[in-house]
Amino acid sequence: MLFSCSPSNRLDGYVYYRLNANPTTLDPALITDVSGASIAAKLFNGLVKLNDDLEIVPDIAEKWEVSKDGLRYRFYIKKGVSFINGREVKAQDFKYAFERVLNPKTKSPNTWVFDKVEGAKEFQKRITREVKGFKVIDGYTFEIKLKRPFSPFLSMLTMTPAYVIPKEDIDKGTGPFILKKWLHNRELILERNEKYLGGNVKVKGIVYKIIPEDLTAVTEFELGNLDVISLPASAYSKFKKDKHWSSRIISMKGLNTYYLGMNSSRPPFDNANLRKAVSYAIDRKKILETFYENRGRPAQGPVPDLLRKWKIRERGQGSRVNGQGENENLVINYDSLKAKEIIKREGMSGIKAKMYVTADQDVVDLAEIIQSYLLSAGIAVDIKQLEWSAYKDAINKGEADMFWLSWWADYPDAENFLFPLFHSSNFGSAGNRTRYANKEADFLIEQGQNALNEKDRNRFYRKAEEIIIKESPWVSFWHRTDFLVTQPWIRGYKVYPIYTMDKGMDVRIER
Amino acid sequence: MLSLAGERAHPEIIENIKKEMGIDKGFIRQYAGYLKLLMHGNFGTSYYTNRDVLKDIAAKFPNTLALAFVATLIAVPAGVTLGFIAAYRKDGLIDKCVNAVSLAGLSIPVFWSAIMIMLLLSLKLKLFPPSGTGDIRFLVLPALALAIPAAATLARITRTTVADILKMPYINTAKAKGLSSLSISSVHVLKNAIIPIVTIIGLDFGSYLNGAVVTETIFGWDGLGRFTMEGIIKRDYPVILGCIITGTAVFVLVNLITDIAYHYLDPRIRLHAKDR
Numbered sequence: 054m055l056f057s058c059s060p061s062n063r064l065d066g067y068v069y070y071r072l073n074a075n076p077t078t079l080d081p082a083l084i085t086d087v088s089g090a091s092i093a094a095k096l097f098n099g100l101v102k103l104n105d106d107l108e109i110v111p112d113i114a115e116k117w118e119v120s121k122d123g124l125r126y127r128f129y130i131k132k133g134v135s136f137i138n139g140r141e142v143k144a145q146d147f148k149y150a151f152e153r154v155l156n157p158k159t160k161s162p163n164t165w166v167f168d169k170v171e172g173a174k175e176f177q178k179r180i181t182r183e184v185k186g187f188k189v190i191d192g193y194t195f196e197i198k199l200k201r202p203f204s205p206f207l208s209m210l211t212m213t214p215a216y217v218i219p220k221e222d223i224d225k226g227t228g229p230f231i232l233k234k235w236l237h238n239r240e241l242i243l244e245r246n247e248k249y250l251g252g253n254v255k256v257k258g259i260v261y262k263i264i265p266e267d268l269t270a271v272t273e274f275e276l277g278n279l280d281v282i283s284l285p286a287s288a289y290s291k292f293k294k295d296k297h298w299s300s301r302i303i304s305m306k307g308l309n310t311y312y313l314g315m316n317s318s319r320p321p322f323d324n325a326n327l328r329k330a331v332s333y334a335i336d337r338k339k340i341l342e343t344f345y346e347n348r349g350r351p352a353q354g355p356v357p358d359l360l361r362k363w364k365i366r367e368r369g370q371g372s373r374v375n376g377q378g379e380n381e382n383l384v385i386n387y388d389s390l391k392a393k394e395i396i397k398r399e400g401m402s403g404i405k406a407k408m409y410v411t412a413d414q415d416v417v418d419l420a421e422i423i424q425s426y427l428l429s430a431g432i433a434v435d436i437k438q439l440e441w442s443a444y445k446d447a448i449n450k451g452e453a454d455m456f457w458l459s460w461w462a463d464y465p466d467a468e469n470f471l472f473p474l475f476h477s478s479n480f481g482s483a484g485n486r487t488r489y490a491n492k493e494a495d496f497l498i499e500q501g502q503n504a505l506n507e508k509d510r511n512r513f514y515r516k517a518e519e520i521i522i523k524e525s526p527w528v529s530f531w532h533r534t535d536f537l538v539t540q541p542w543i544r545g546y547k548v549y550p551i552y553t554m555d556k557g558m559d560v561r562i563e564r
Numbered sequence: 565m566l567s568l569a570g571e572r573a574h575p576e577i578i579e580n581i582k583k584e585m586g587i588d589k590g591f592i593r594q595y596a597g598y599l600k601l602l603m604h605g606n607f608g609t610s611y612y613t614n615r616d617v618l619k620d621i622a623a624k625f626p627n628t629l630a631l632a633f634v635a636t637l638i639a640v641p642a643g644v645t646l647g648f649i650a651a652y653r654k655d656g657l658i659d660k661c662v663n664a665v666s667l668a669g670l671s672i673p674v675f676w677s678a679i680m681i682m683l684l685l686s687l688k689l690k691l692f693p694p695s696g697t698g699d700i701r702f703l704v705l706p707a708l709a710l711a712i713p714a715a716a717t718l719a720r721i722t723r724t725t726v727a728d729i730l731k732m733p734y735i736n737t738a739k740a741k742g743l744s745s746l747s748i749s750s751v752h753v754l755k756n757a758i759i760p761i762v763t764i765i766g767l768d769f770g771s772y773l774n775g776a777v778v779t780e781t782i783f784g785w786d787g788l789g790r791f792t793m794e795g796i797i798k799r800d801y802p803v804i805l806g807c808i809i810t811g812t813a814v815f816v817l818v819n820l821i822t823d824i825a826y827h828y829l830d831p832r833i834r835l836h837a838k839d840r
Contacts, residue, residue: 074794075794077612077613078612078613157580160580160581237615237620237623237786238697238786238790238791239696239697239784239786262696262784263784264695264784265781265784265790266695266781266782266784268679268682268782269682269694269695269782269783269784272682272683272686272687272694272695273694273695275687276686276687276690276693276694278693278694441797442797442799
């Protein structure tokens with residue numbers, strides 16, 4: 054060996070991960086990218102966090118109370134939690150951190166997380182000097198008051214913008230790790246926080262290597278320079294077939310939905326029956342099994358399987374038989390005859406549509422498959438490839454008849470897959486890119502947000518999703534599952550459906 | 565705009581950012597504003613990271629320079645030597661081999677050859693680390709990937725030029741004078757062939773300094789090319805502008821140096837005001 058490069062120049066006791074891009078920022082208020090959020094989760098803490106079952110559990114708050122009207126959230130903060138500069142965390146710090154997110158000076162892209170809080174608007178418009186809804190009761194009690202009941206609020210407090218930071222040192226967190234070094238575009242080094250009270254960290258630290266190219270990361274992994282990588286599609290089957298690696302592949306079920314959106318605000322897809330015909334015309338299951346190598350779970354509707362607390366009704370399962378639609382089968386399976394029949398009945402044969410896609414090769418391949426299915430159903434699809442920013446811009450403005458996109462959870466709640474995506478107040482970049490509008494669905498989604506208990510909430514969400522499936526502004530394809538592979542010396546590595554859930558507490562090295 | 569303010573930004577926040585960035589003003593005023601910044605040696609700050617663009621470029625430029633240097637150091641001896649040998653054995657087997665190899669070197673896309681180089685020298689033979697930014701060990705692979713097409717071009721240019729020179733009467737004269745073939749090739753041939761070779765080296769070196777996007781990305785080299793590319797993907801205009809202005813300046817500078825080099829290398833190109 055001419056130059057020994059591995060694993061001798063690794064830091065002993067550190068675990069090596071890969072990032073595909075330099076994090077834009079590690080300021081919790083400003084983070085929007087996955088790289089930044091997954092690191093910030095290890096440096097900071099919030100009032101609450103998620104456990105393995107996606108339930109909300111205490112983090113810095115040891116307990117909380119929600120008032121009967123669903124408006125007031127009172128948090129009791131643990132004593133003795135301190136920032137890495139040594140100062141204890143008090144209720145005042147949460148007020149500071151949350152107001153900082155809303156402060157126009159911060160230019161935070163995440164203000165929407167707190168926009169349901171009473172007085173948030175007034176503060177943002179600089180009418181008031183503090184947010185009325187953030188109340189410091191005493192040193193260890195903090196209360197948030199909302200303008201109206203909003204059931205997913207606690208879930209939203211698990212996100213990065215809700216992390217606490219000290220006023221005097223805004224880059225000092227409370228987390229299990231401390232940022233030691235950040236070499237722009239090269240690597241970040243995190244060191245264990247020896248004073249962390251929230252549990253035992255088993256590694257000395259984490260090194261994040263910034264490697265933009267997937268294949269390079271795979272090579273680094275094979276050389277033992279990385280301990281865990283997410284397998285790119287191109288390397289998946291190779292590792293799966295390799296005996297040495299196949300047992301070390303872990304699957305990670307993601308909270309996401311991949312879909313074909315149809316512009317419901319203008320012809321031809323303002324016709325719900327035609328949209329439904331499109332859903333019948335495409336054999337999504339086959340595409341998932343062959344083209345997508347089963348790297349996902351079939352989707353029955355927009356809400357991911359892991360978040361759906363109800364079942365999609367199949368034929369004959371309706372509880373009441375009063376309405377015409379009550380008994381309708383909502384599980385849509387491939388049925389080309391039915392698709393043709395609907396198109397014929399609607400008198401829409403020979404229609405043309407433009408499908409917008411990004412210029413990624415796998416997306417283009419998929420688009421061609423969809424194109425051929427739709428052609429045999431009688432819809433001529435013209436594929437238009439665009440570069441990502443131009444693509445986003447075009448679909449935000451509703452220029453496309455059809456488009457291919459995915460939605461990933463910000464917080465684990467079915468609401469996150471209904472309100473932004475299908476409520477008529479969210480046209481365009483806010484999430485509703487199909488410009489779907491249905492008063493009943495709007496109402497049900499709002500009712501779900503306002504519901505005071507989980508049962509009611511799920512009932513409203515379920516009804517809303519049923520309407521959406523019936524009217525099919527989306528063809529929901531699948532919920533993607535990612536695959537990771539770990540080195541033999543890595544123990545206890547766990548995968549989470551949301552990247553901020555990994556606080557780096559489980560992983561350990563055993564050589 | 566939306567990527568900056570976030571997908572769910574309120575219209576008022578978008579207005580605020582527009583005002584702060586000055587894009588609510590007319591194009592002429594925006595352009596004048598940017599020129600004014602430039603005059604002060606200020607490239608502005610990145611929209612996303614708020615870092616000073618000039619400082620980032622200054623930090624990445626030495627990496628790109630080092631890469632360009634090593635790549636040139638590999639490409640020039642390899643390309644020129646191959647070209648010379650092929651010219652001396654014109655139409656022979658060696659010539660045909662060199663021709664084939666150089667054609668392949670020119671045709672193979674960098675992203676493919678880069679991956680092959682990595683798989684062979686790094687994964688199989690474990691000679692060099694596959695990626696990263698650091699000392700000379702990290703430089704070899706990306707430099708090699710860059711050097712291959714450059715060496716191929718050089719080999720072809722050298723071969724044609726040298727073959728033409730070998731047909732010249734003054735070569736026969738030199739032979740007739742009884743000069744050794746070594747002194748013929750080093751003094752008479754090389755000196756006459758050097759102008760096109762230097763032109764190609766200058767052009768290649770200039771383009772390396774503008775950043776080799778693909779190579780830098782694959783090998784994770786923290787250079788100007790990757791920085792530019794990231795700027796383009798995120799639509800980070802101060803970064804894009806800064807990189808383009810730097811790149812243009814460097815390219816012009818390298819070409820100027822090449823032109824000055826002509827003057828020293830070939831007396832026929834010397835420009836004397838008096839002669840005109």
